[in-house]
Amino acid sequence: MSFVRKCDMSISVPHKPELVIICLDGMRPPVIDRMIDSGRMCAFTSLVNNGCRFKDFRPVFPTITPVCWAAFATGAPPSENNITCANIHVEGDHPAKITPSYLLCDYSAENLWDCASKVGKKSLVMSIPSSTFSYAESPADENLTIVKSVVCETNHVQEFEIRKDNSCDNTICDGTSEWTAALHFNMQSYSGRQLEFYAMVSVGNGYVRFCGDGEGISPSPTAMENGAMETCGNIMKSGDIITLIKRIEDKDYVFRVKLIELSDGSDYAWIKAVLVRDIEDYAYPAGFAREIAYTGLNTRYADERLFSSDIKTATGRNNVLKITRDDLGQIYEIFKTAVEKRGIDIAVLYYQVFDNVNHAAQNIIEGFTTVEEEIRSEICNFVDDICLQVDDFLGRIMDYCGKDTTIVVLSDHGAVGYRSFADIYGILEQAGLLKSYYDNGRRVVDWGKTLAYPISTCHIYVNLKGREPCGIVPPEEYDAVRNRIIRALWQGFYDDESMSTALAFAVTNEEAEFVGLGGKYTGDVVYGLKGEYLSRGIHGSQITTARSSGGGDIRPALFMAGKGIKKGAVVERSVSLCDVVPTLCYLHGYPMPDKAQGAIIYQVLEKRIL
Template sequence: MKSYGKAKKIALLGLDGADPMFMKKLIAEGKLPNFKKFMESGAVAEDLGMLGALPTITPPNWASLATGAWPNTHGITCFWNHTVGNPLDILDFGWNSELCKAEYIWDAFDRAGKKSIIFNYPTSWPPTNNNAIVVDGTSMFCNLRGYIDYEKFFECTEGDFPVQVIPHEADLSGTDCRVEGEVTELKAEIKNFDGFGYQHPGCVTAEGGSEEEADSAKCDRVIAPIKAAQGWAKETAGAKEIVLILNDGQIRRYGLIVADDGKNHNRLQIFVNKKDEKPIGEVVLNGWSDWIYDSYHYKDENKPVAYKVKLVELDAEGKTMKFYYSFALDLKPQNYFSPLEIGEELYKAVGPMMQPSNFDRHNDIADTIVLETMEEMYHWQVKAQEYLLKNKEWDLFCSHIHGIDMLNHFYLDYTIPATTPNYERYQGLILKMYQITDTYIGEMMKLLDENTTVVIASDHAAIGRDRHIIHPLIGDMWGFNVGVLGELGYTKLKEVKGKVEIDWENTLAVAQRATYIYVNLKGRDPQGIVEPEAYDDLVRKIIDDLYAYRDPQTGKRVISLALNRSDMEYLNMGGPHCGDIFYMMEPEFNRTHGNGLSNMSLNGYSLKCLFMMAGAGVKKGEVMQRRVRIVDVVPTLCHLAGAPMAKEVEGGVIYQSLED
């Protein structure tokens, strides 16, 4: 075909959580001009979508998009992975490239001597070849684990009282796709407090679930006194002071609150020491500081760091003040860049990155900070990618950014008019996130020429549901789900030293991760009690009971589909990293994403993957009638580049989109 080898370069722009159904509406309303321009210059399906892999969760879908293989082939089957034969409560972090058994497109390009830049692409870390520049790929945003101090919100009041620090609880669950710290493997535990486990993949044992936890704040709070300024190198009439306790209490910085006009306090200056002549940073009311460069003590050494501050409230008399302190970034990265020196090179070329805030929900101050930090991260990623694309050799560029999915978890359920009185506020927040993304696409397209084929894609989308329907305790992606299988008598609990645990000696089956049920099988599972000859009958009985189960609140059926190991192969599931039963849930009981089929829709939103393609070798203005699948992207791009096919490709070239 004329299109074979037509593209000199390939670019894949990944937008986590982008919903083609919702975007088609926004494009028609003229709210996404850059997406509209791209769509009209290339090829799309009529609904702008493609069918994704199951479950509709980040790691398995990005792995399928980069390998052209389904989950039962590449082996990444949820946010967390499990390998048959390991204890049922041992899970592996699903973003790990070492779990992937299929060849990535960048490794296929490497076989042909072609070079790649992989920018924060899920499941790409650790790097799989030496001919690629790899920037992170272990979390939502680039170098999310590269901070030394966590974000904080300071609430300051005039008075004489001790500083109170209220730390956030570290989230290792992946509740809203955010995981803190170094994580490769976790043991699932039951956390029996008020409805949901939270620090580890664990078992939900009461009402609620981790989706609800996504609505709670995960930001350190500091309550500090404001006092009259004393002992400063330079006396300032009417100035006041605060002490900033930072870096897990290891250091203090000193804040001087001043009035530019001598009367109305409007500025916060931050000093390392009261005797210093100049501040290391300052910020005025309602504004952001520039980057503040500092040094923190971390792991027995001094580390250069950078952070920003936003002053959100300060009364004229200087008696009350609130300000936000961002994540403090380590400017000497030790990991997540390959080659390692790329990290410092990017910081020198384009400056530090702002991690999007994980601050409070449902108040204007927090929502503004979330969007402003998000917009700055998107702007930084454009600059960083521009630097690499212009200064490094490349034939393939794959990138990923996660803002839409993050805000889907935060706000999407609140956009439904029937259940949220101020729904327009939340619709506005979601719209703003899509518009930030539209600007990002417009800036990226300026960097890519007519000899490049560009694909814009997402891994899944998200649905908004009735907030008043309590999630049945099954289908949560971050560990065990005890509720429904406990009601049905398959999972038993016991208390040991005041802690709730699974009673493995009496447990026949467990619901694990977003869509799987495992029989506790003797001879396979270390805790197994079910005899192999009883396996088939037990699986059939569990499936019968799942279909018969009714939600106690609504009386409706919860499970829409349940398949045994043999039948799930029809959906490209199965193998050593899937359960004995694969199930899907009815739309109204779905979480934001993960429990429904890829073509599901509800309340104007869908779980479909976005697919748009334009550039070298691609028809212009083409609306295809065929259904594109997520595994079709890699073979199409390999074809256009004249590159070797990835070895485990299971999709086909999207010929209908290509020039004859």
């Protein structure tokens, strides 16, 4: 009798991705490093012990979300990939018209996943801004699984005020007195469809309950649990947020709805609704979109519109924590689904909670905005709680993938608080370069008297005759006007009292190569600011090394671990966002993106690959 058993070669090892990149918008190294060093973040600690951490990881300029993520994905500076700012001026358009870079069709450089596809690798790319296709398009690459990035604008948000006096009827439900009202939804989808329908709500003692409309609206099974929501999933108390799904013409749309205010007598309610996404229009391929249809995952800015105004309240902070927990759970499920059903080799997962919180609370955290110390302390603890949720998410990813998967965690930029506001319109106006007036509180530019105008975070354009539809500056005066702009910036940003300037640089388009700018989507003049000065936000106009005295730092975070990467290493030298993808392509044998200029970070590699 033979005791030798023949191996069953038909048994297959479950497929696992070879590369996972977790993109956490706005994650700040000082916070993450403090949490790691305190021993509170187990997954990040494991990542550091088994891989590399970076001490001087730098963004690109301008330090704004779409520019930074595009530079990461392509390994190329803004001048090469054409994503030069959050909003871009396209030559020939009226100066008042700007194109969001998220929708720019002239995205002119290969991404990591484009190159990996050439060698048969399949990628999942989730919502990373300016690094997927525009919203109206679908990719031709069958190796790509995409969850699109969209921006929540005002036509995707609606508010309702309802009063008992105007209610439809009075009813008794389960022995509880309620009054019923109709919410008239009327907003645009992200693909341009007009969405109009009614949803019925019943208002009881201290709560609002969605009843549906009999035509396909229902509470989402992923609605956040809070009190009575554990059983019915559609009841909101003041400050609560739930998720609803509405079917319109064979398409499903996901909404997040918040009860902003409910009066003491429950005879008045103020409700805000945000369209989170169009289910089948937001992912590719369509079959994958349907598989993950009811996740309730947020789009960029959607939840910021719901919670940022009340970040100083316990209810507001609890809502953010619930949204974050829910969303990270859904991202994990989408990731698992893509790996197991689509055979994904590379996953690029994006989430934005840190950036949302930075915008709402950075000045409070740094002490530049005065609040009660108890509130400031609670907000700092709240940021720590978010870190712990992200750490739990990272742990789940690492446990699922195993030790042979390369794990990269990074952010696009940090944040710096501010003491002073830099009014670029006022500086240009004082120098006689711009003329404006106010109409119902809104600044309106008089184009017939304006020589120069600002666009987005750092670009200033000459109102050039023959180029701009309303241009008034003769071509022979172009250089003279640019010189006037630069002089106005140095004078306008100089503070006589402190004998210092907020301005770090101001250069012409041709001179902007040293910050990775220049070309047709760069202003005629480009400027950058130091820390503690606000022009467009807590990041954007600030240079790539900006700091603030309250502990703010514009630099992003970067961690790497996996096969072929040194264990427990600390990289002290400066590293750029543009260096990450070339390093990963080198490590995994993918072709380099066509316009990549980033360097391979040899300091992280166990050995060079010949």
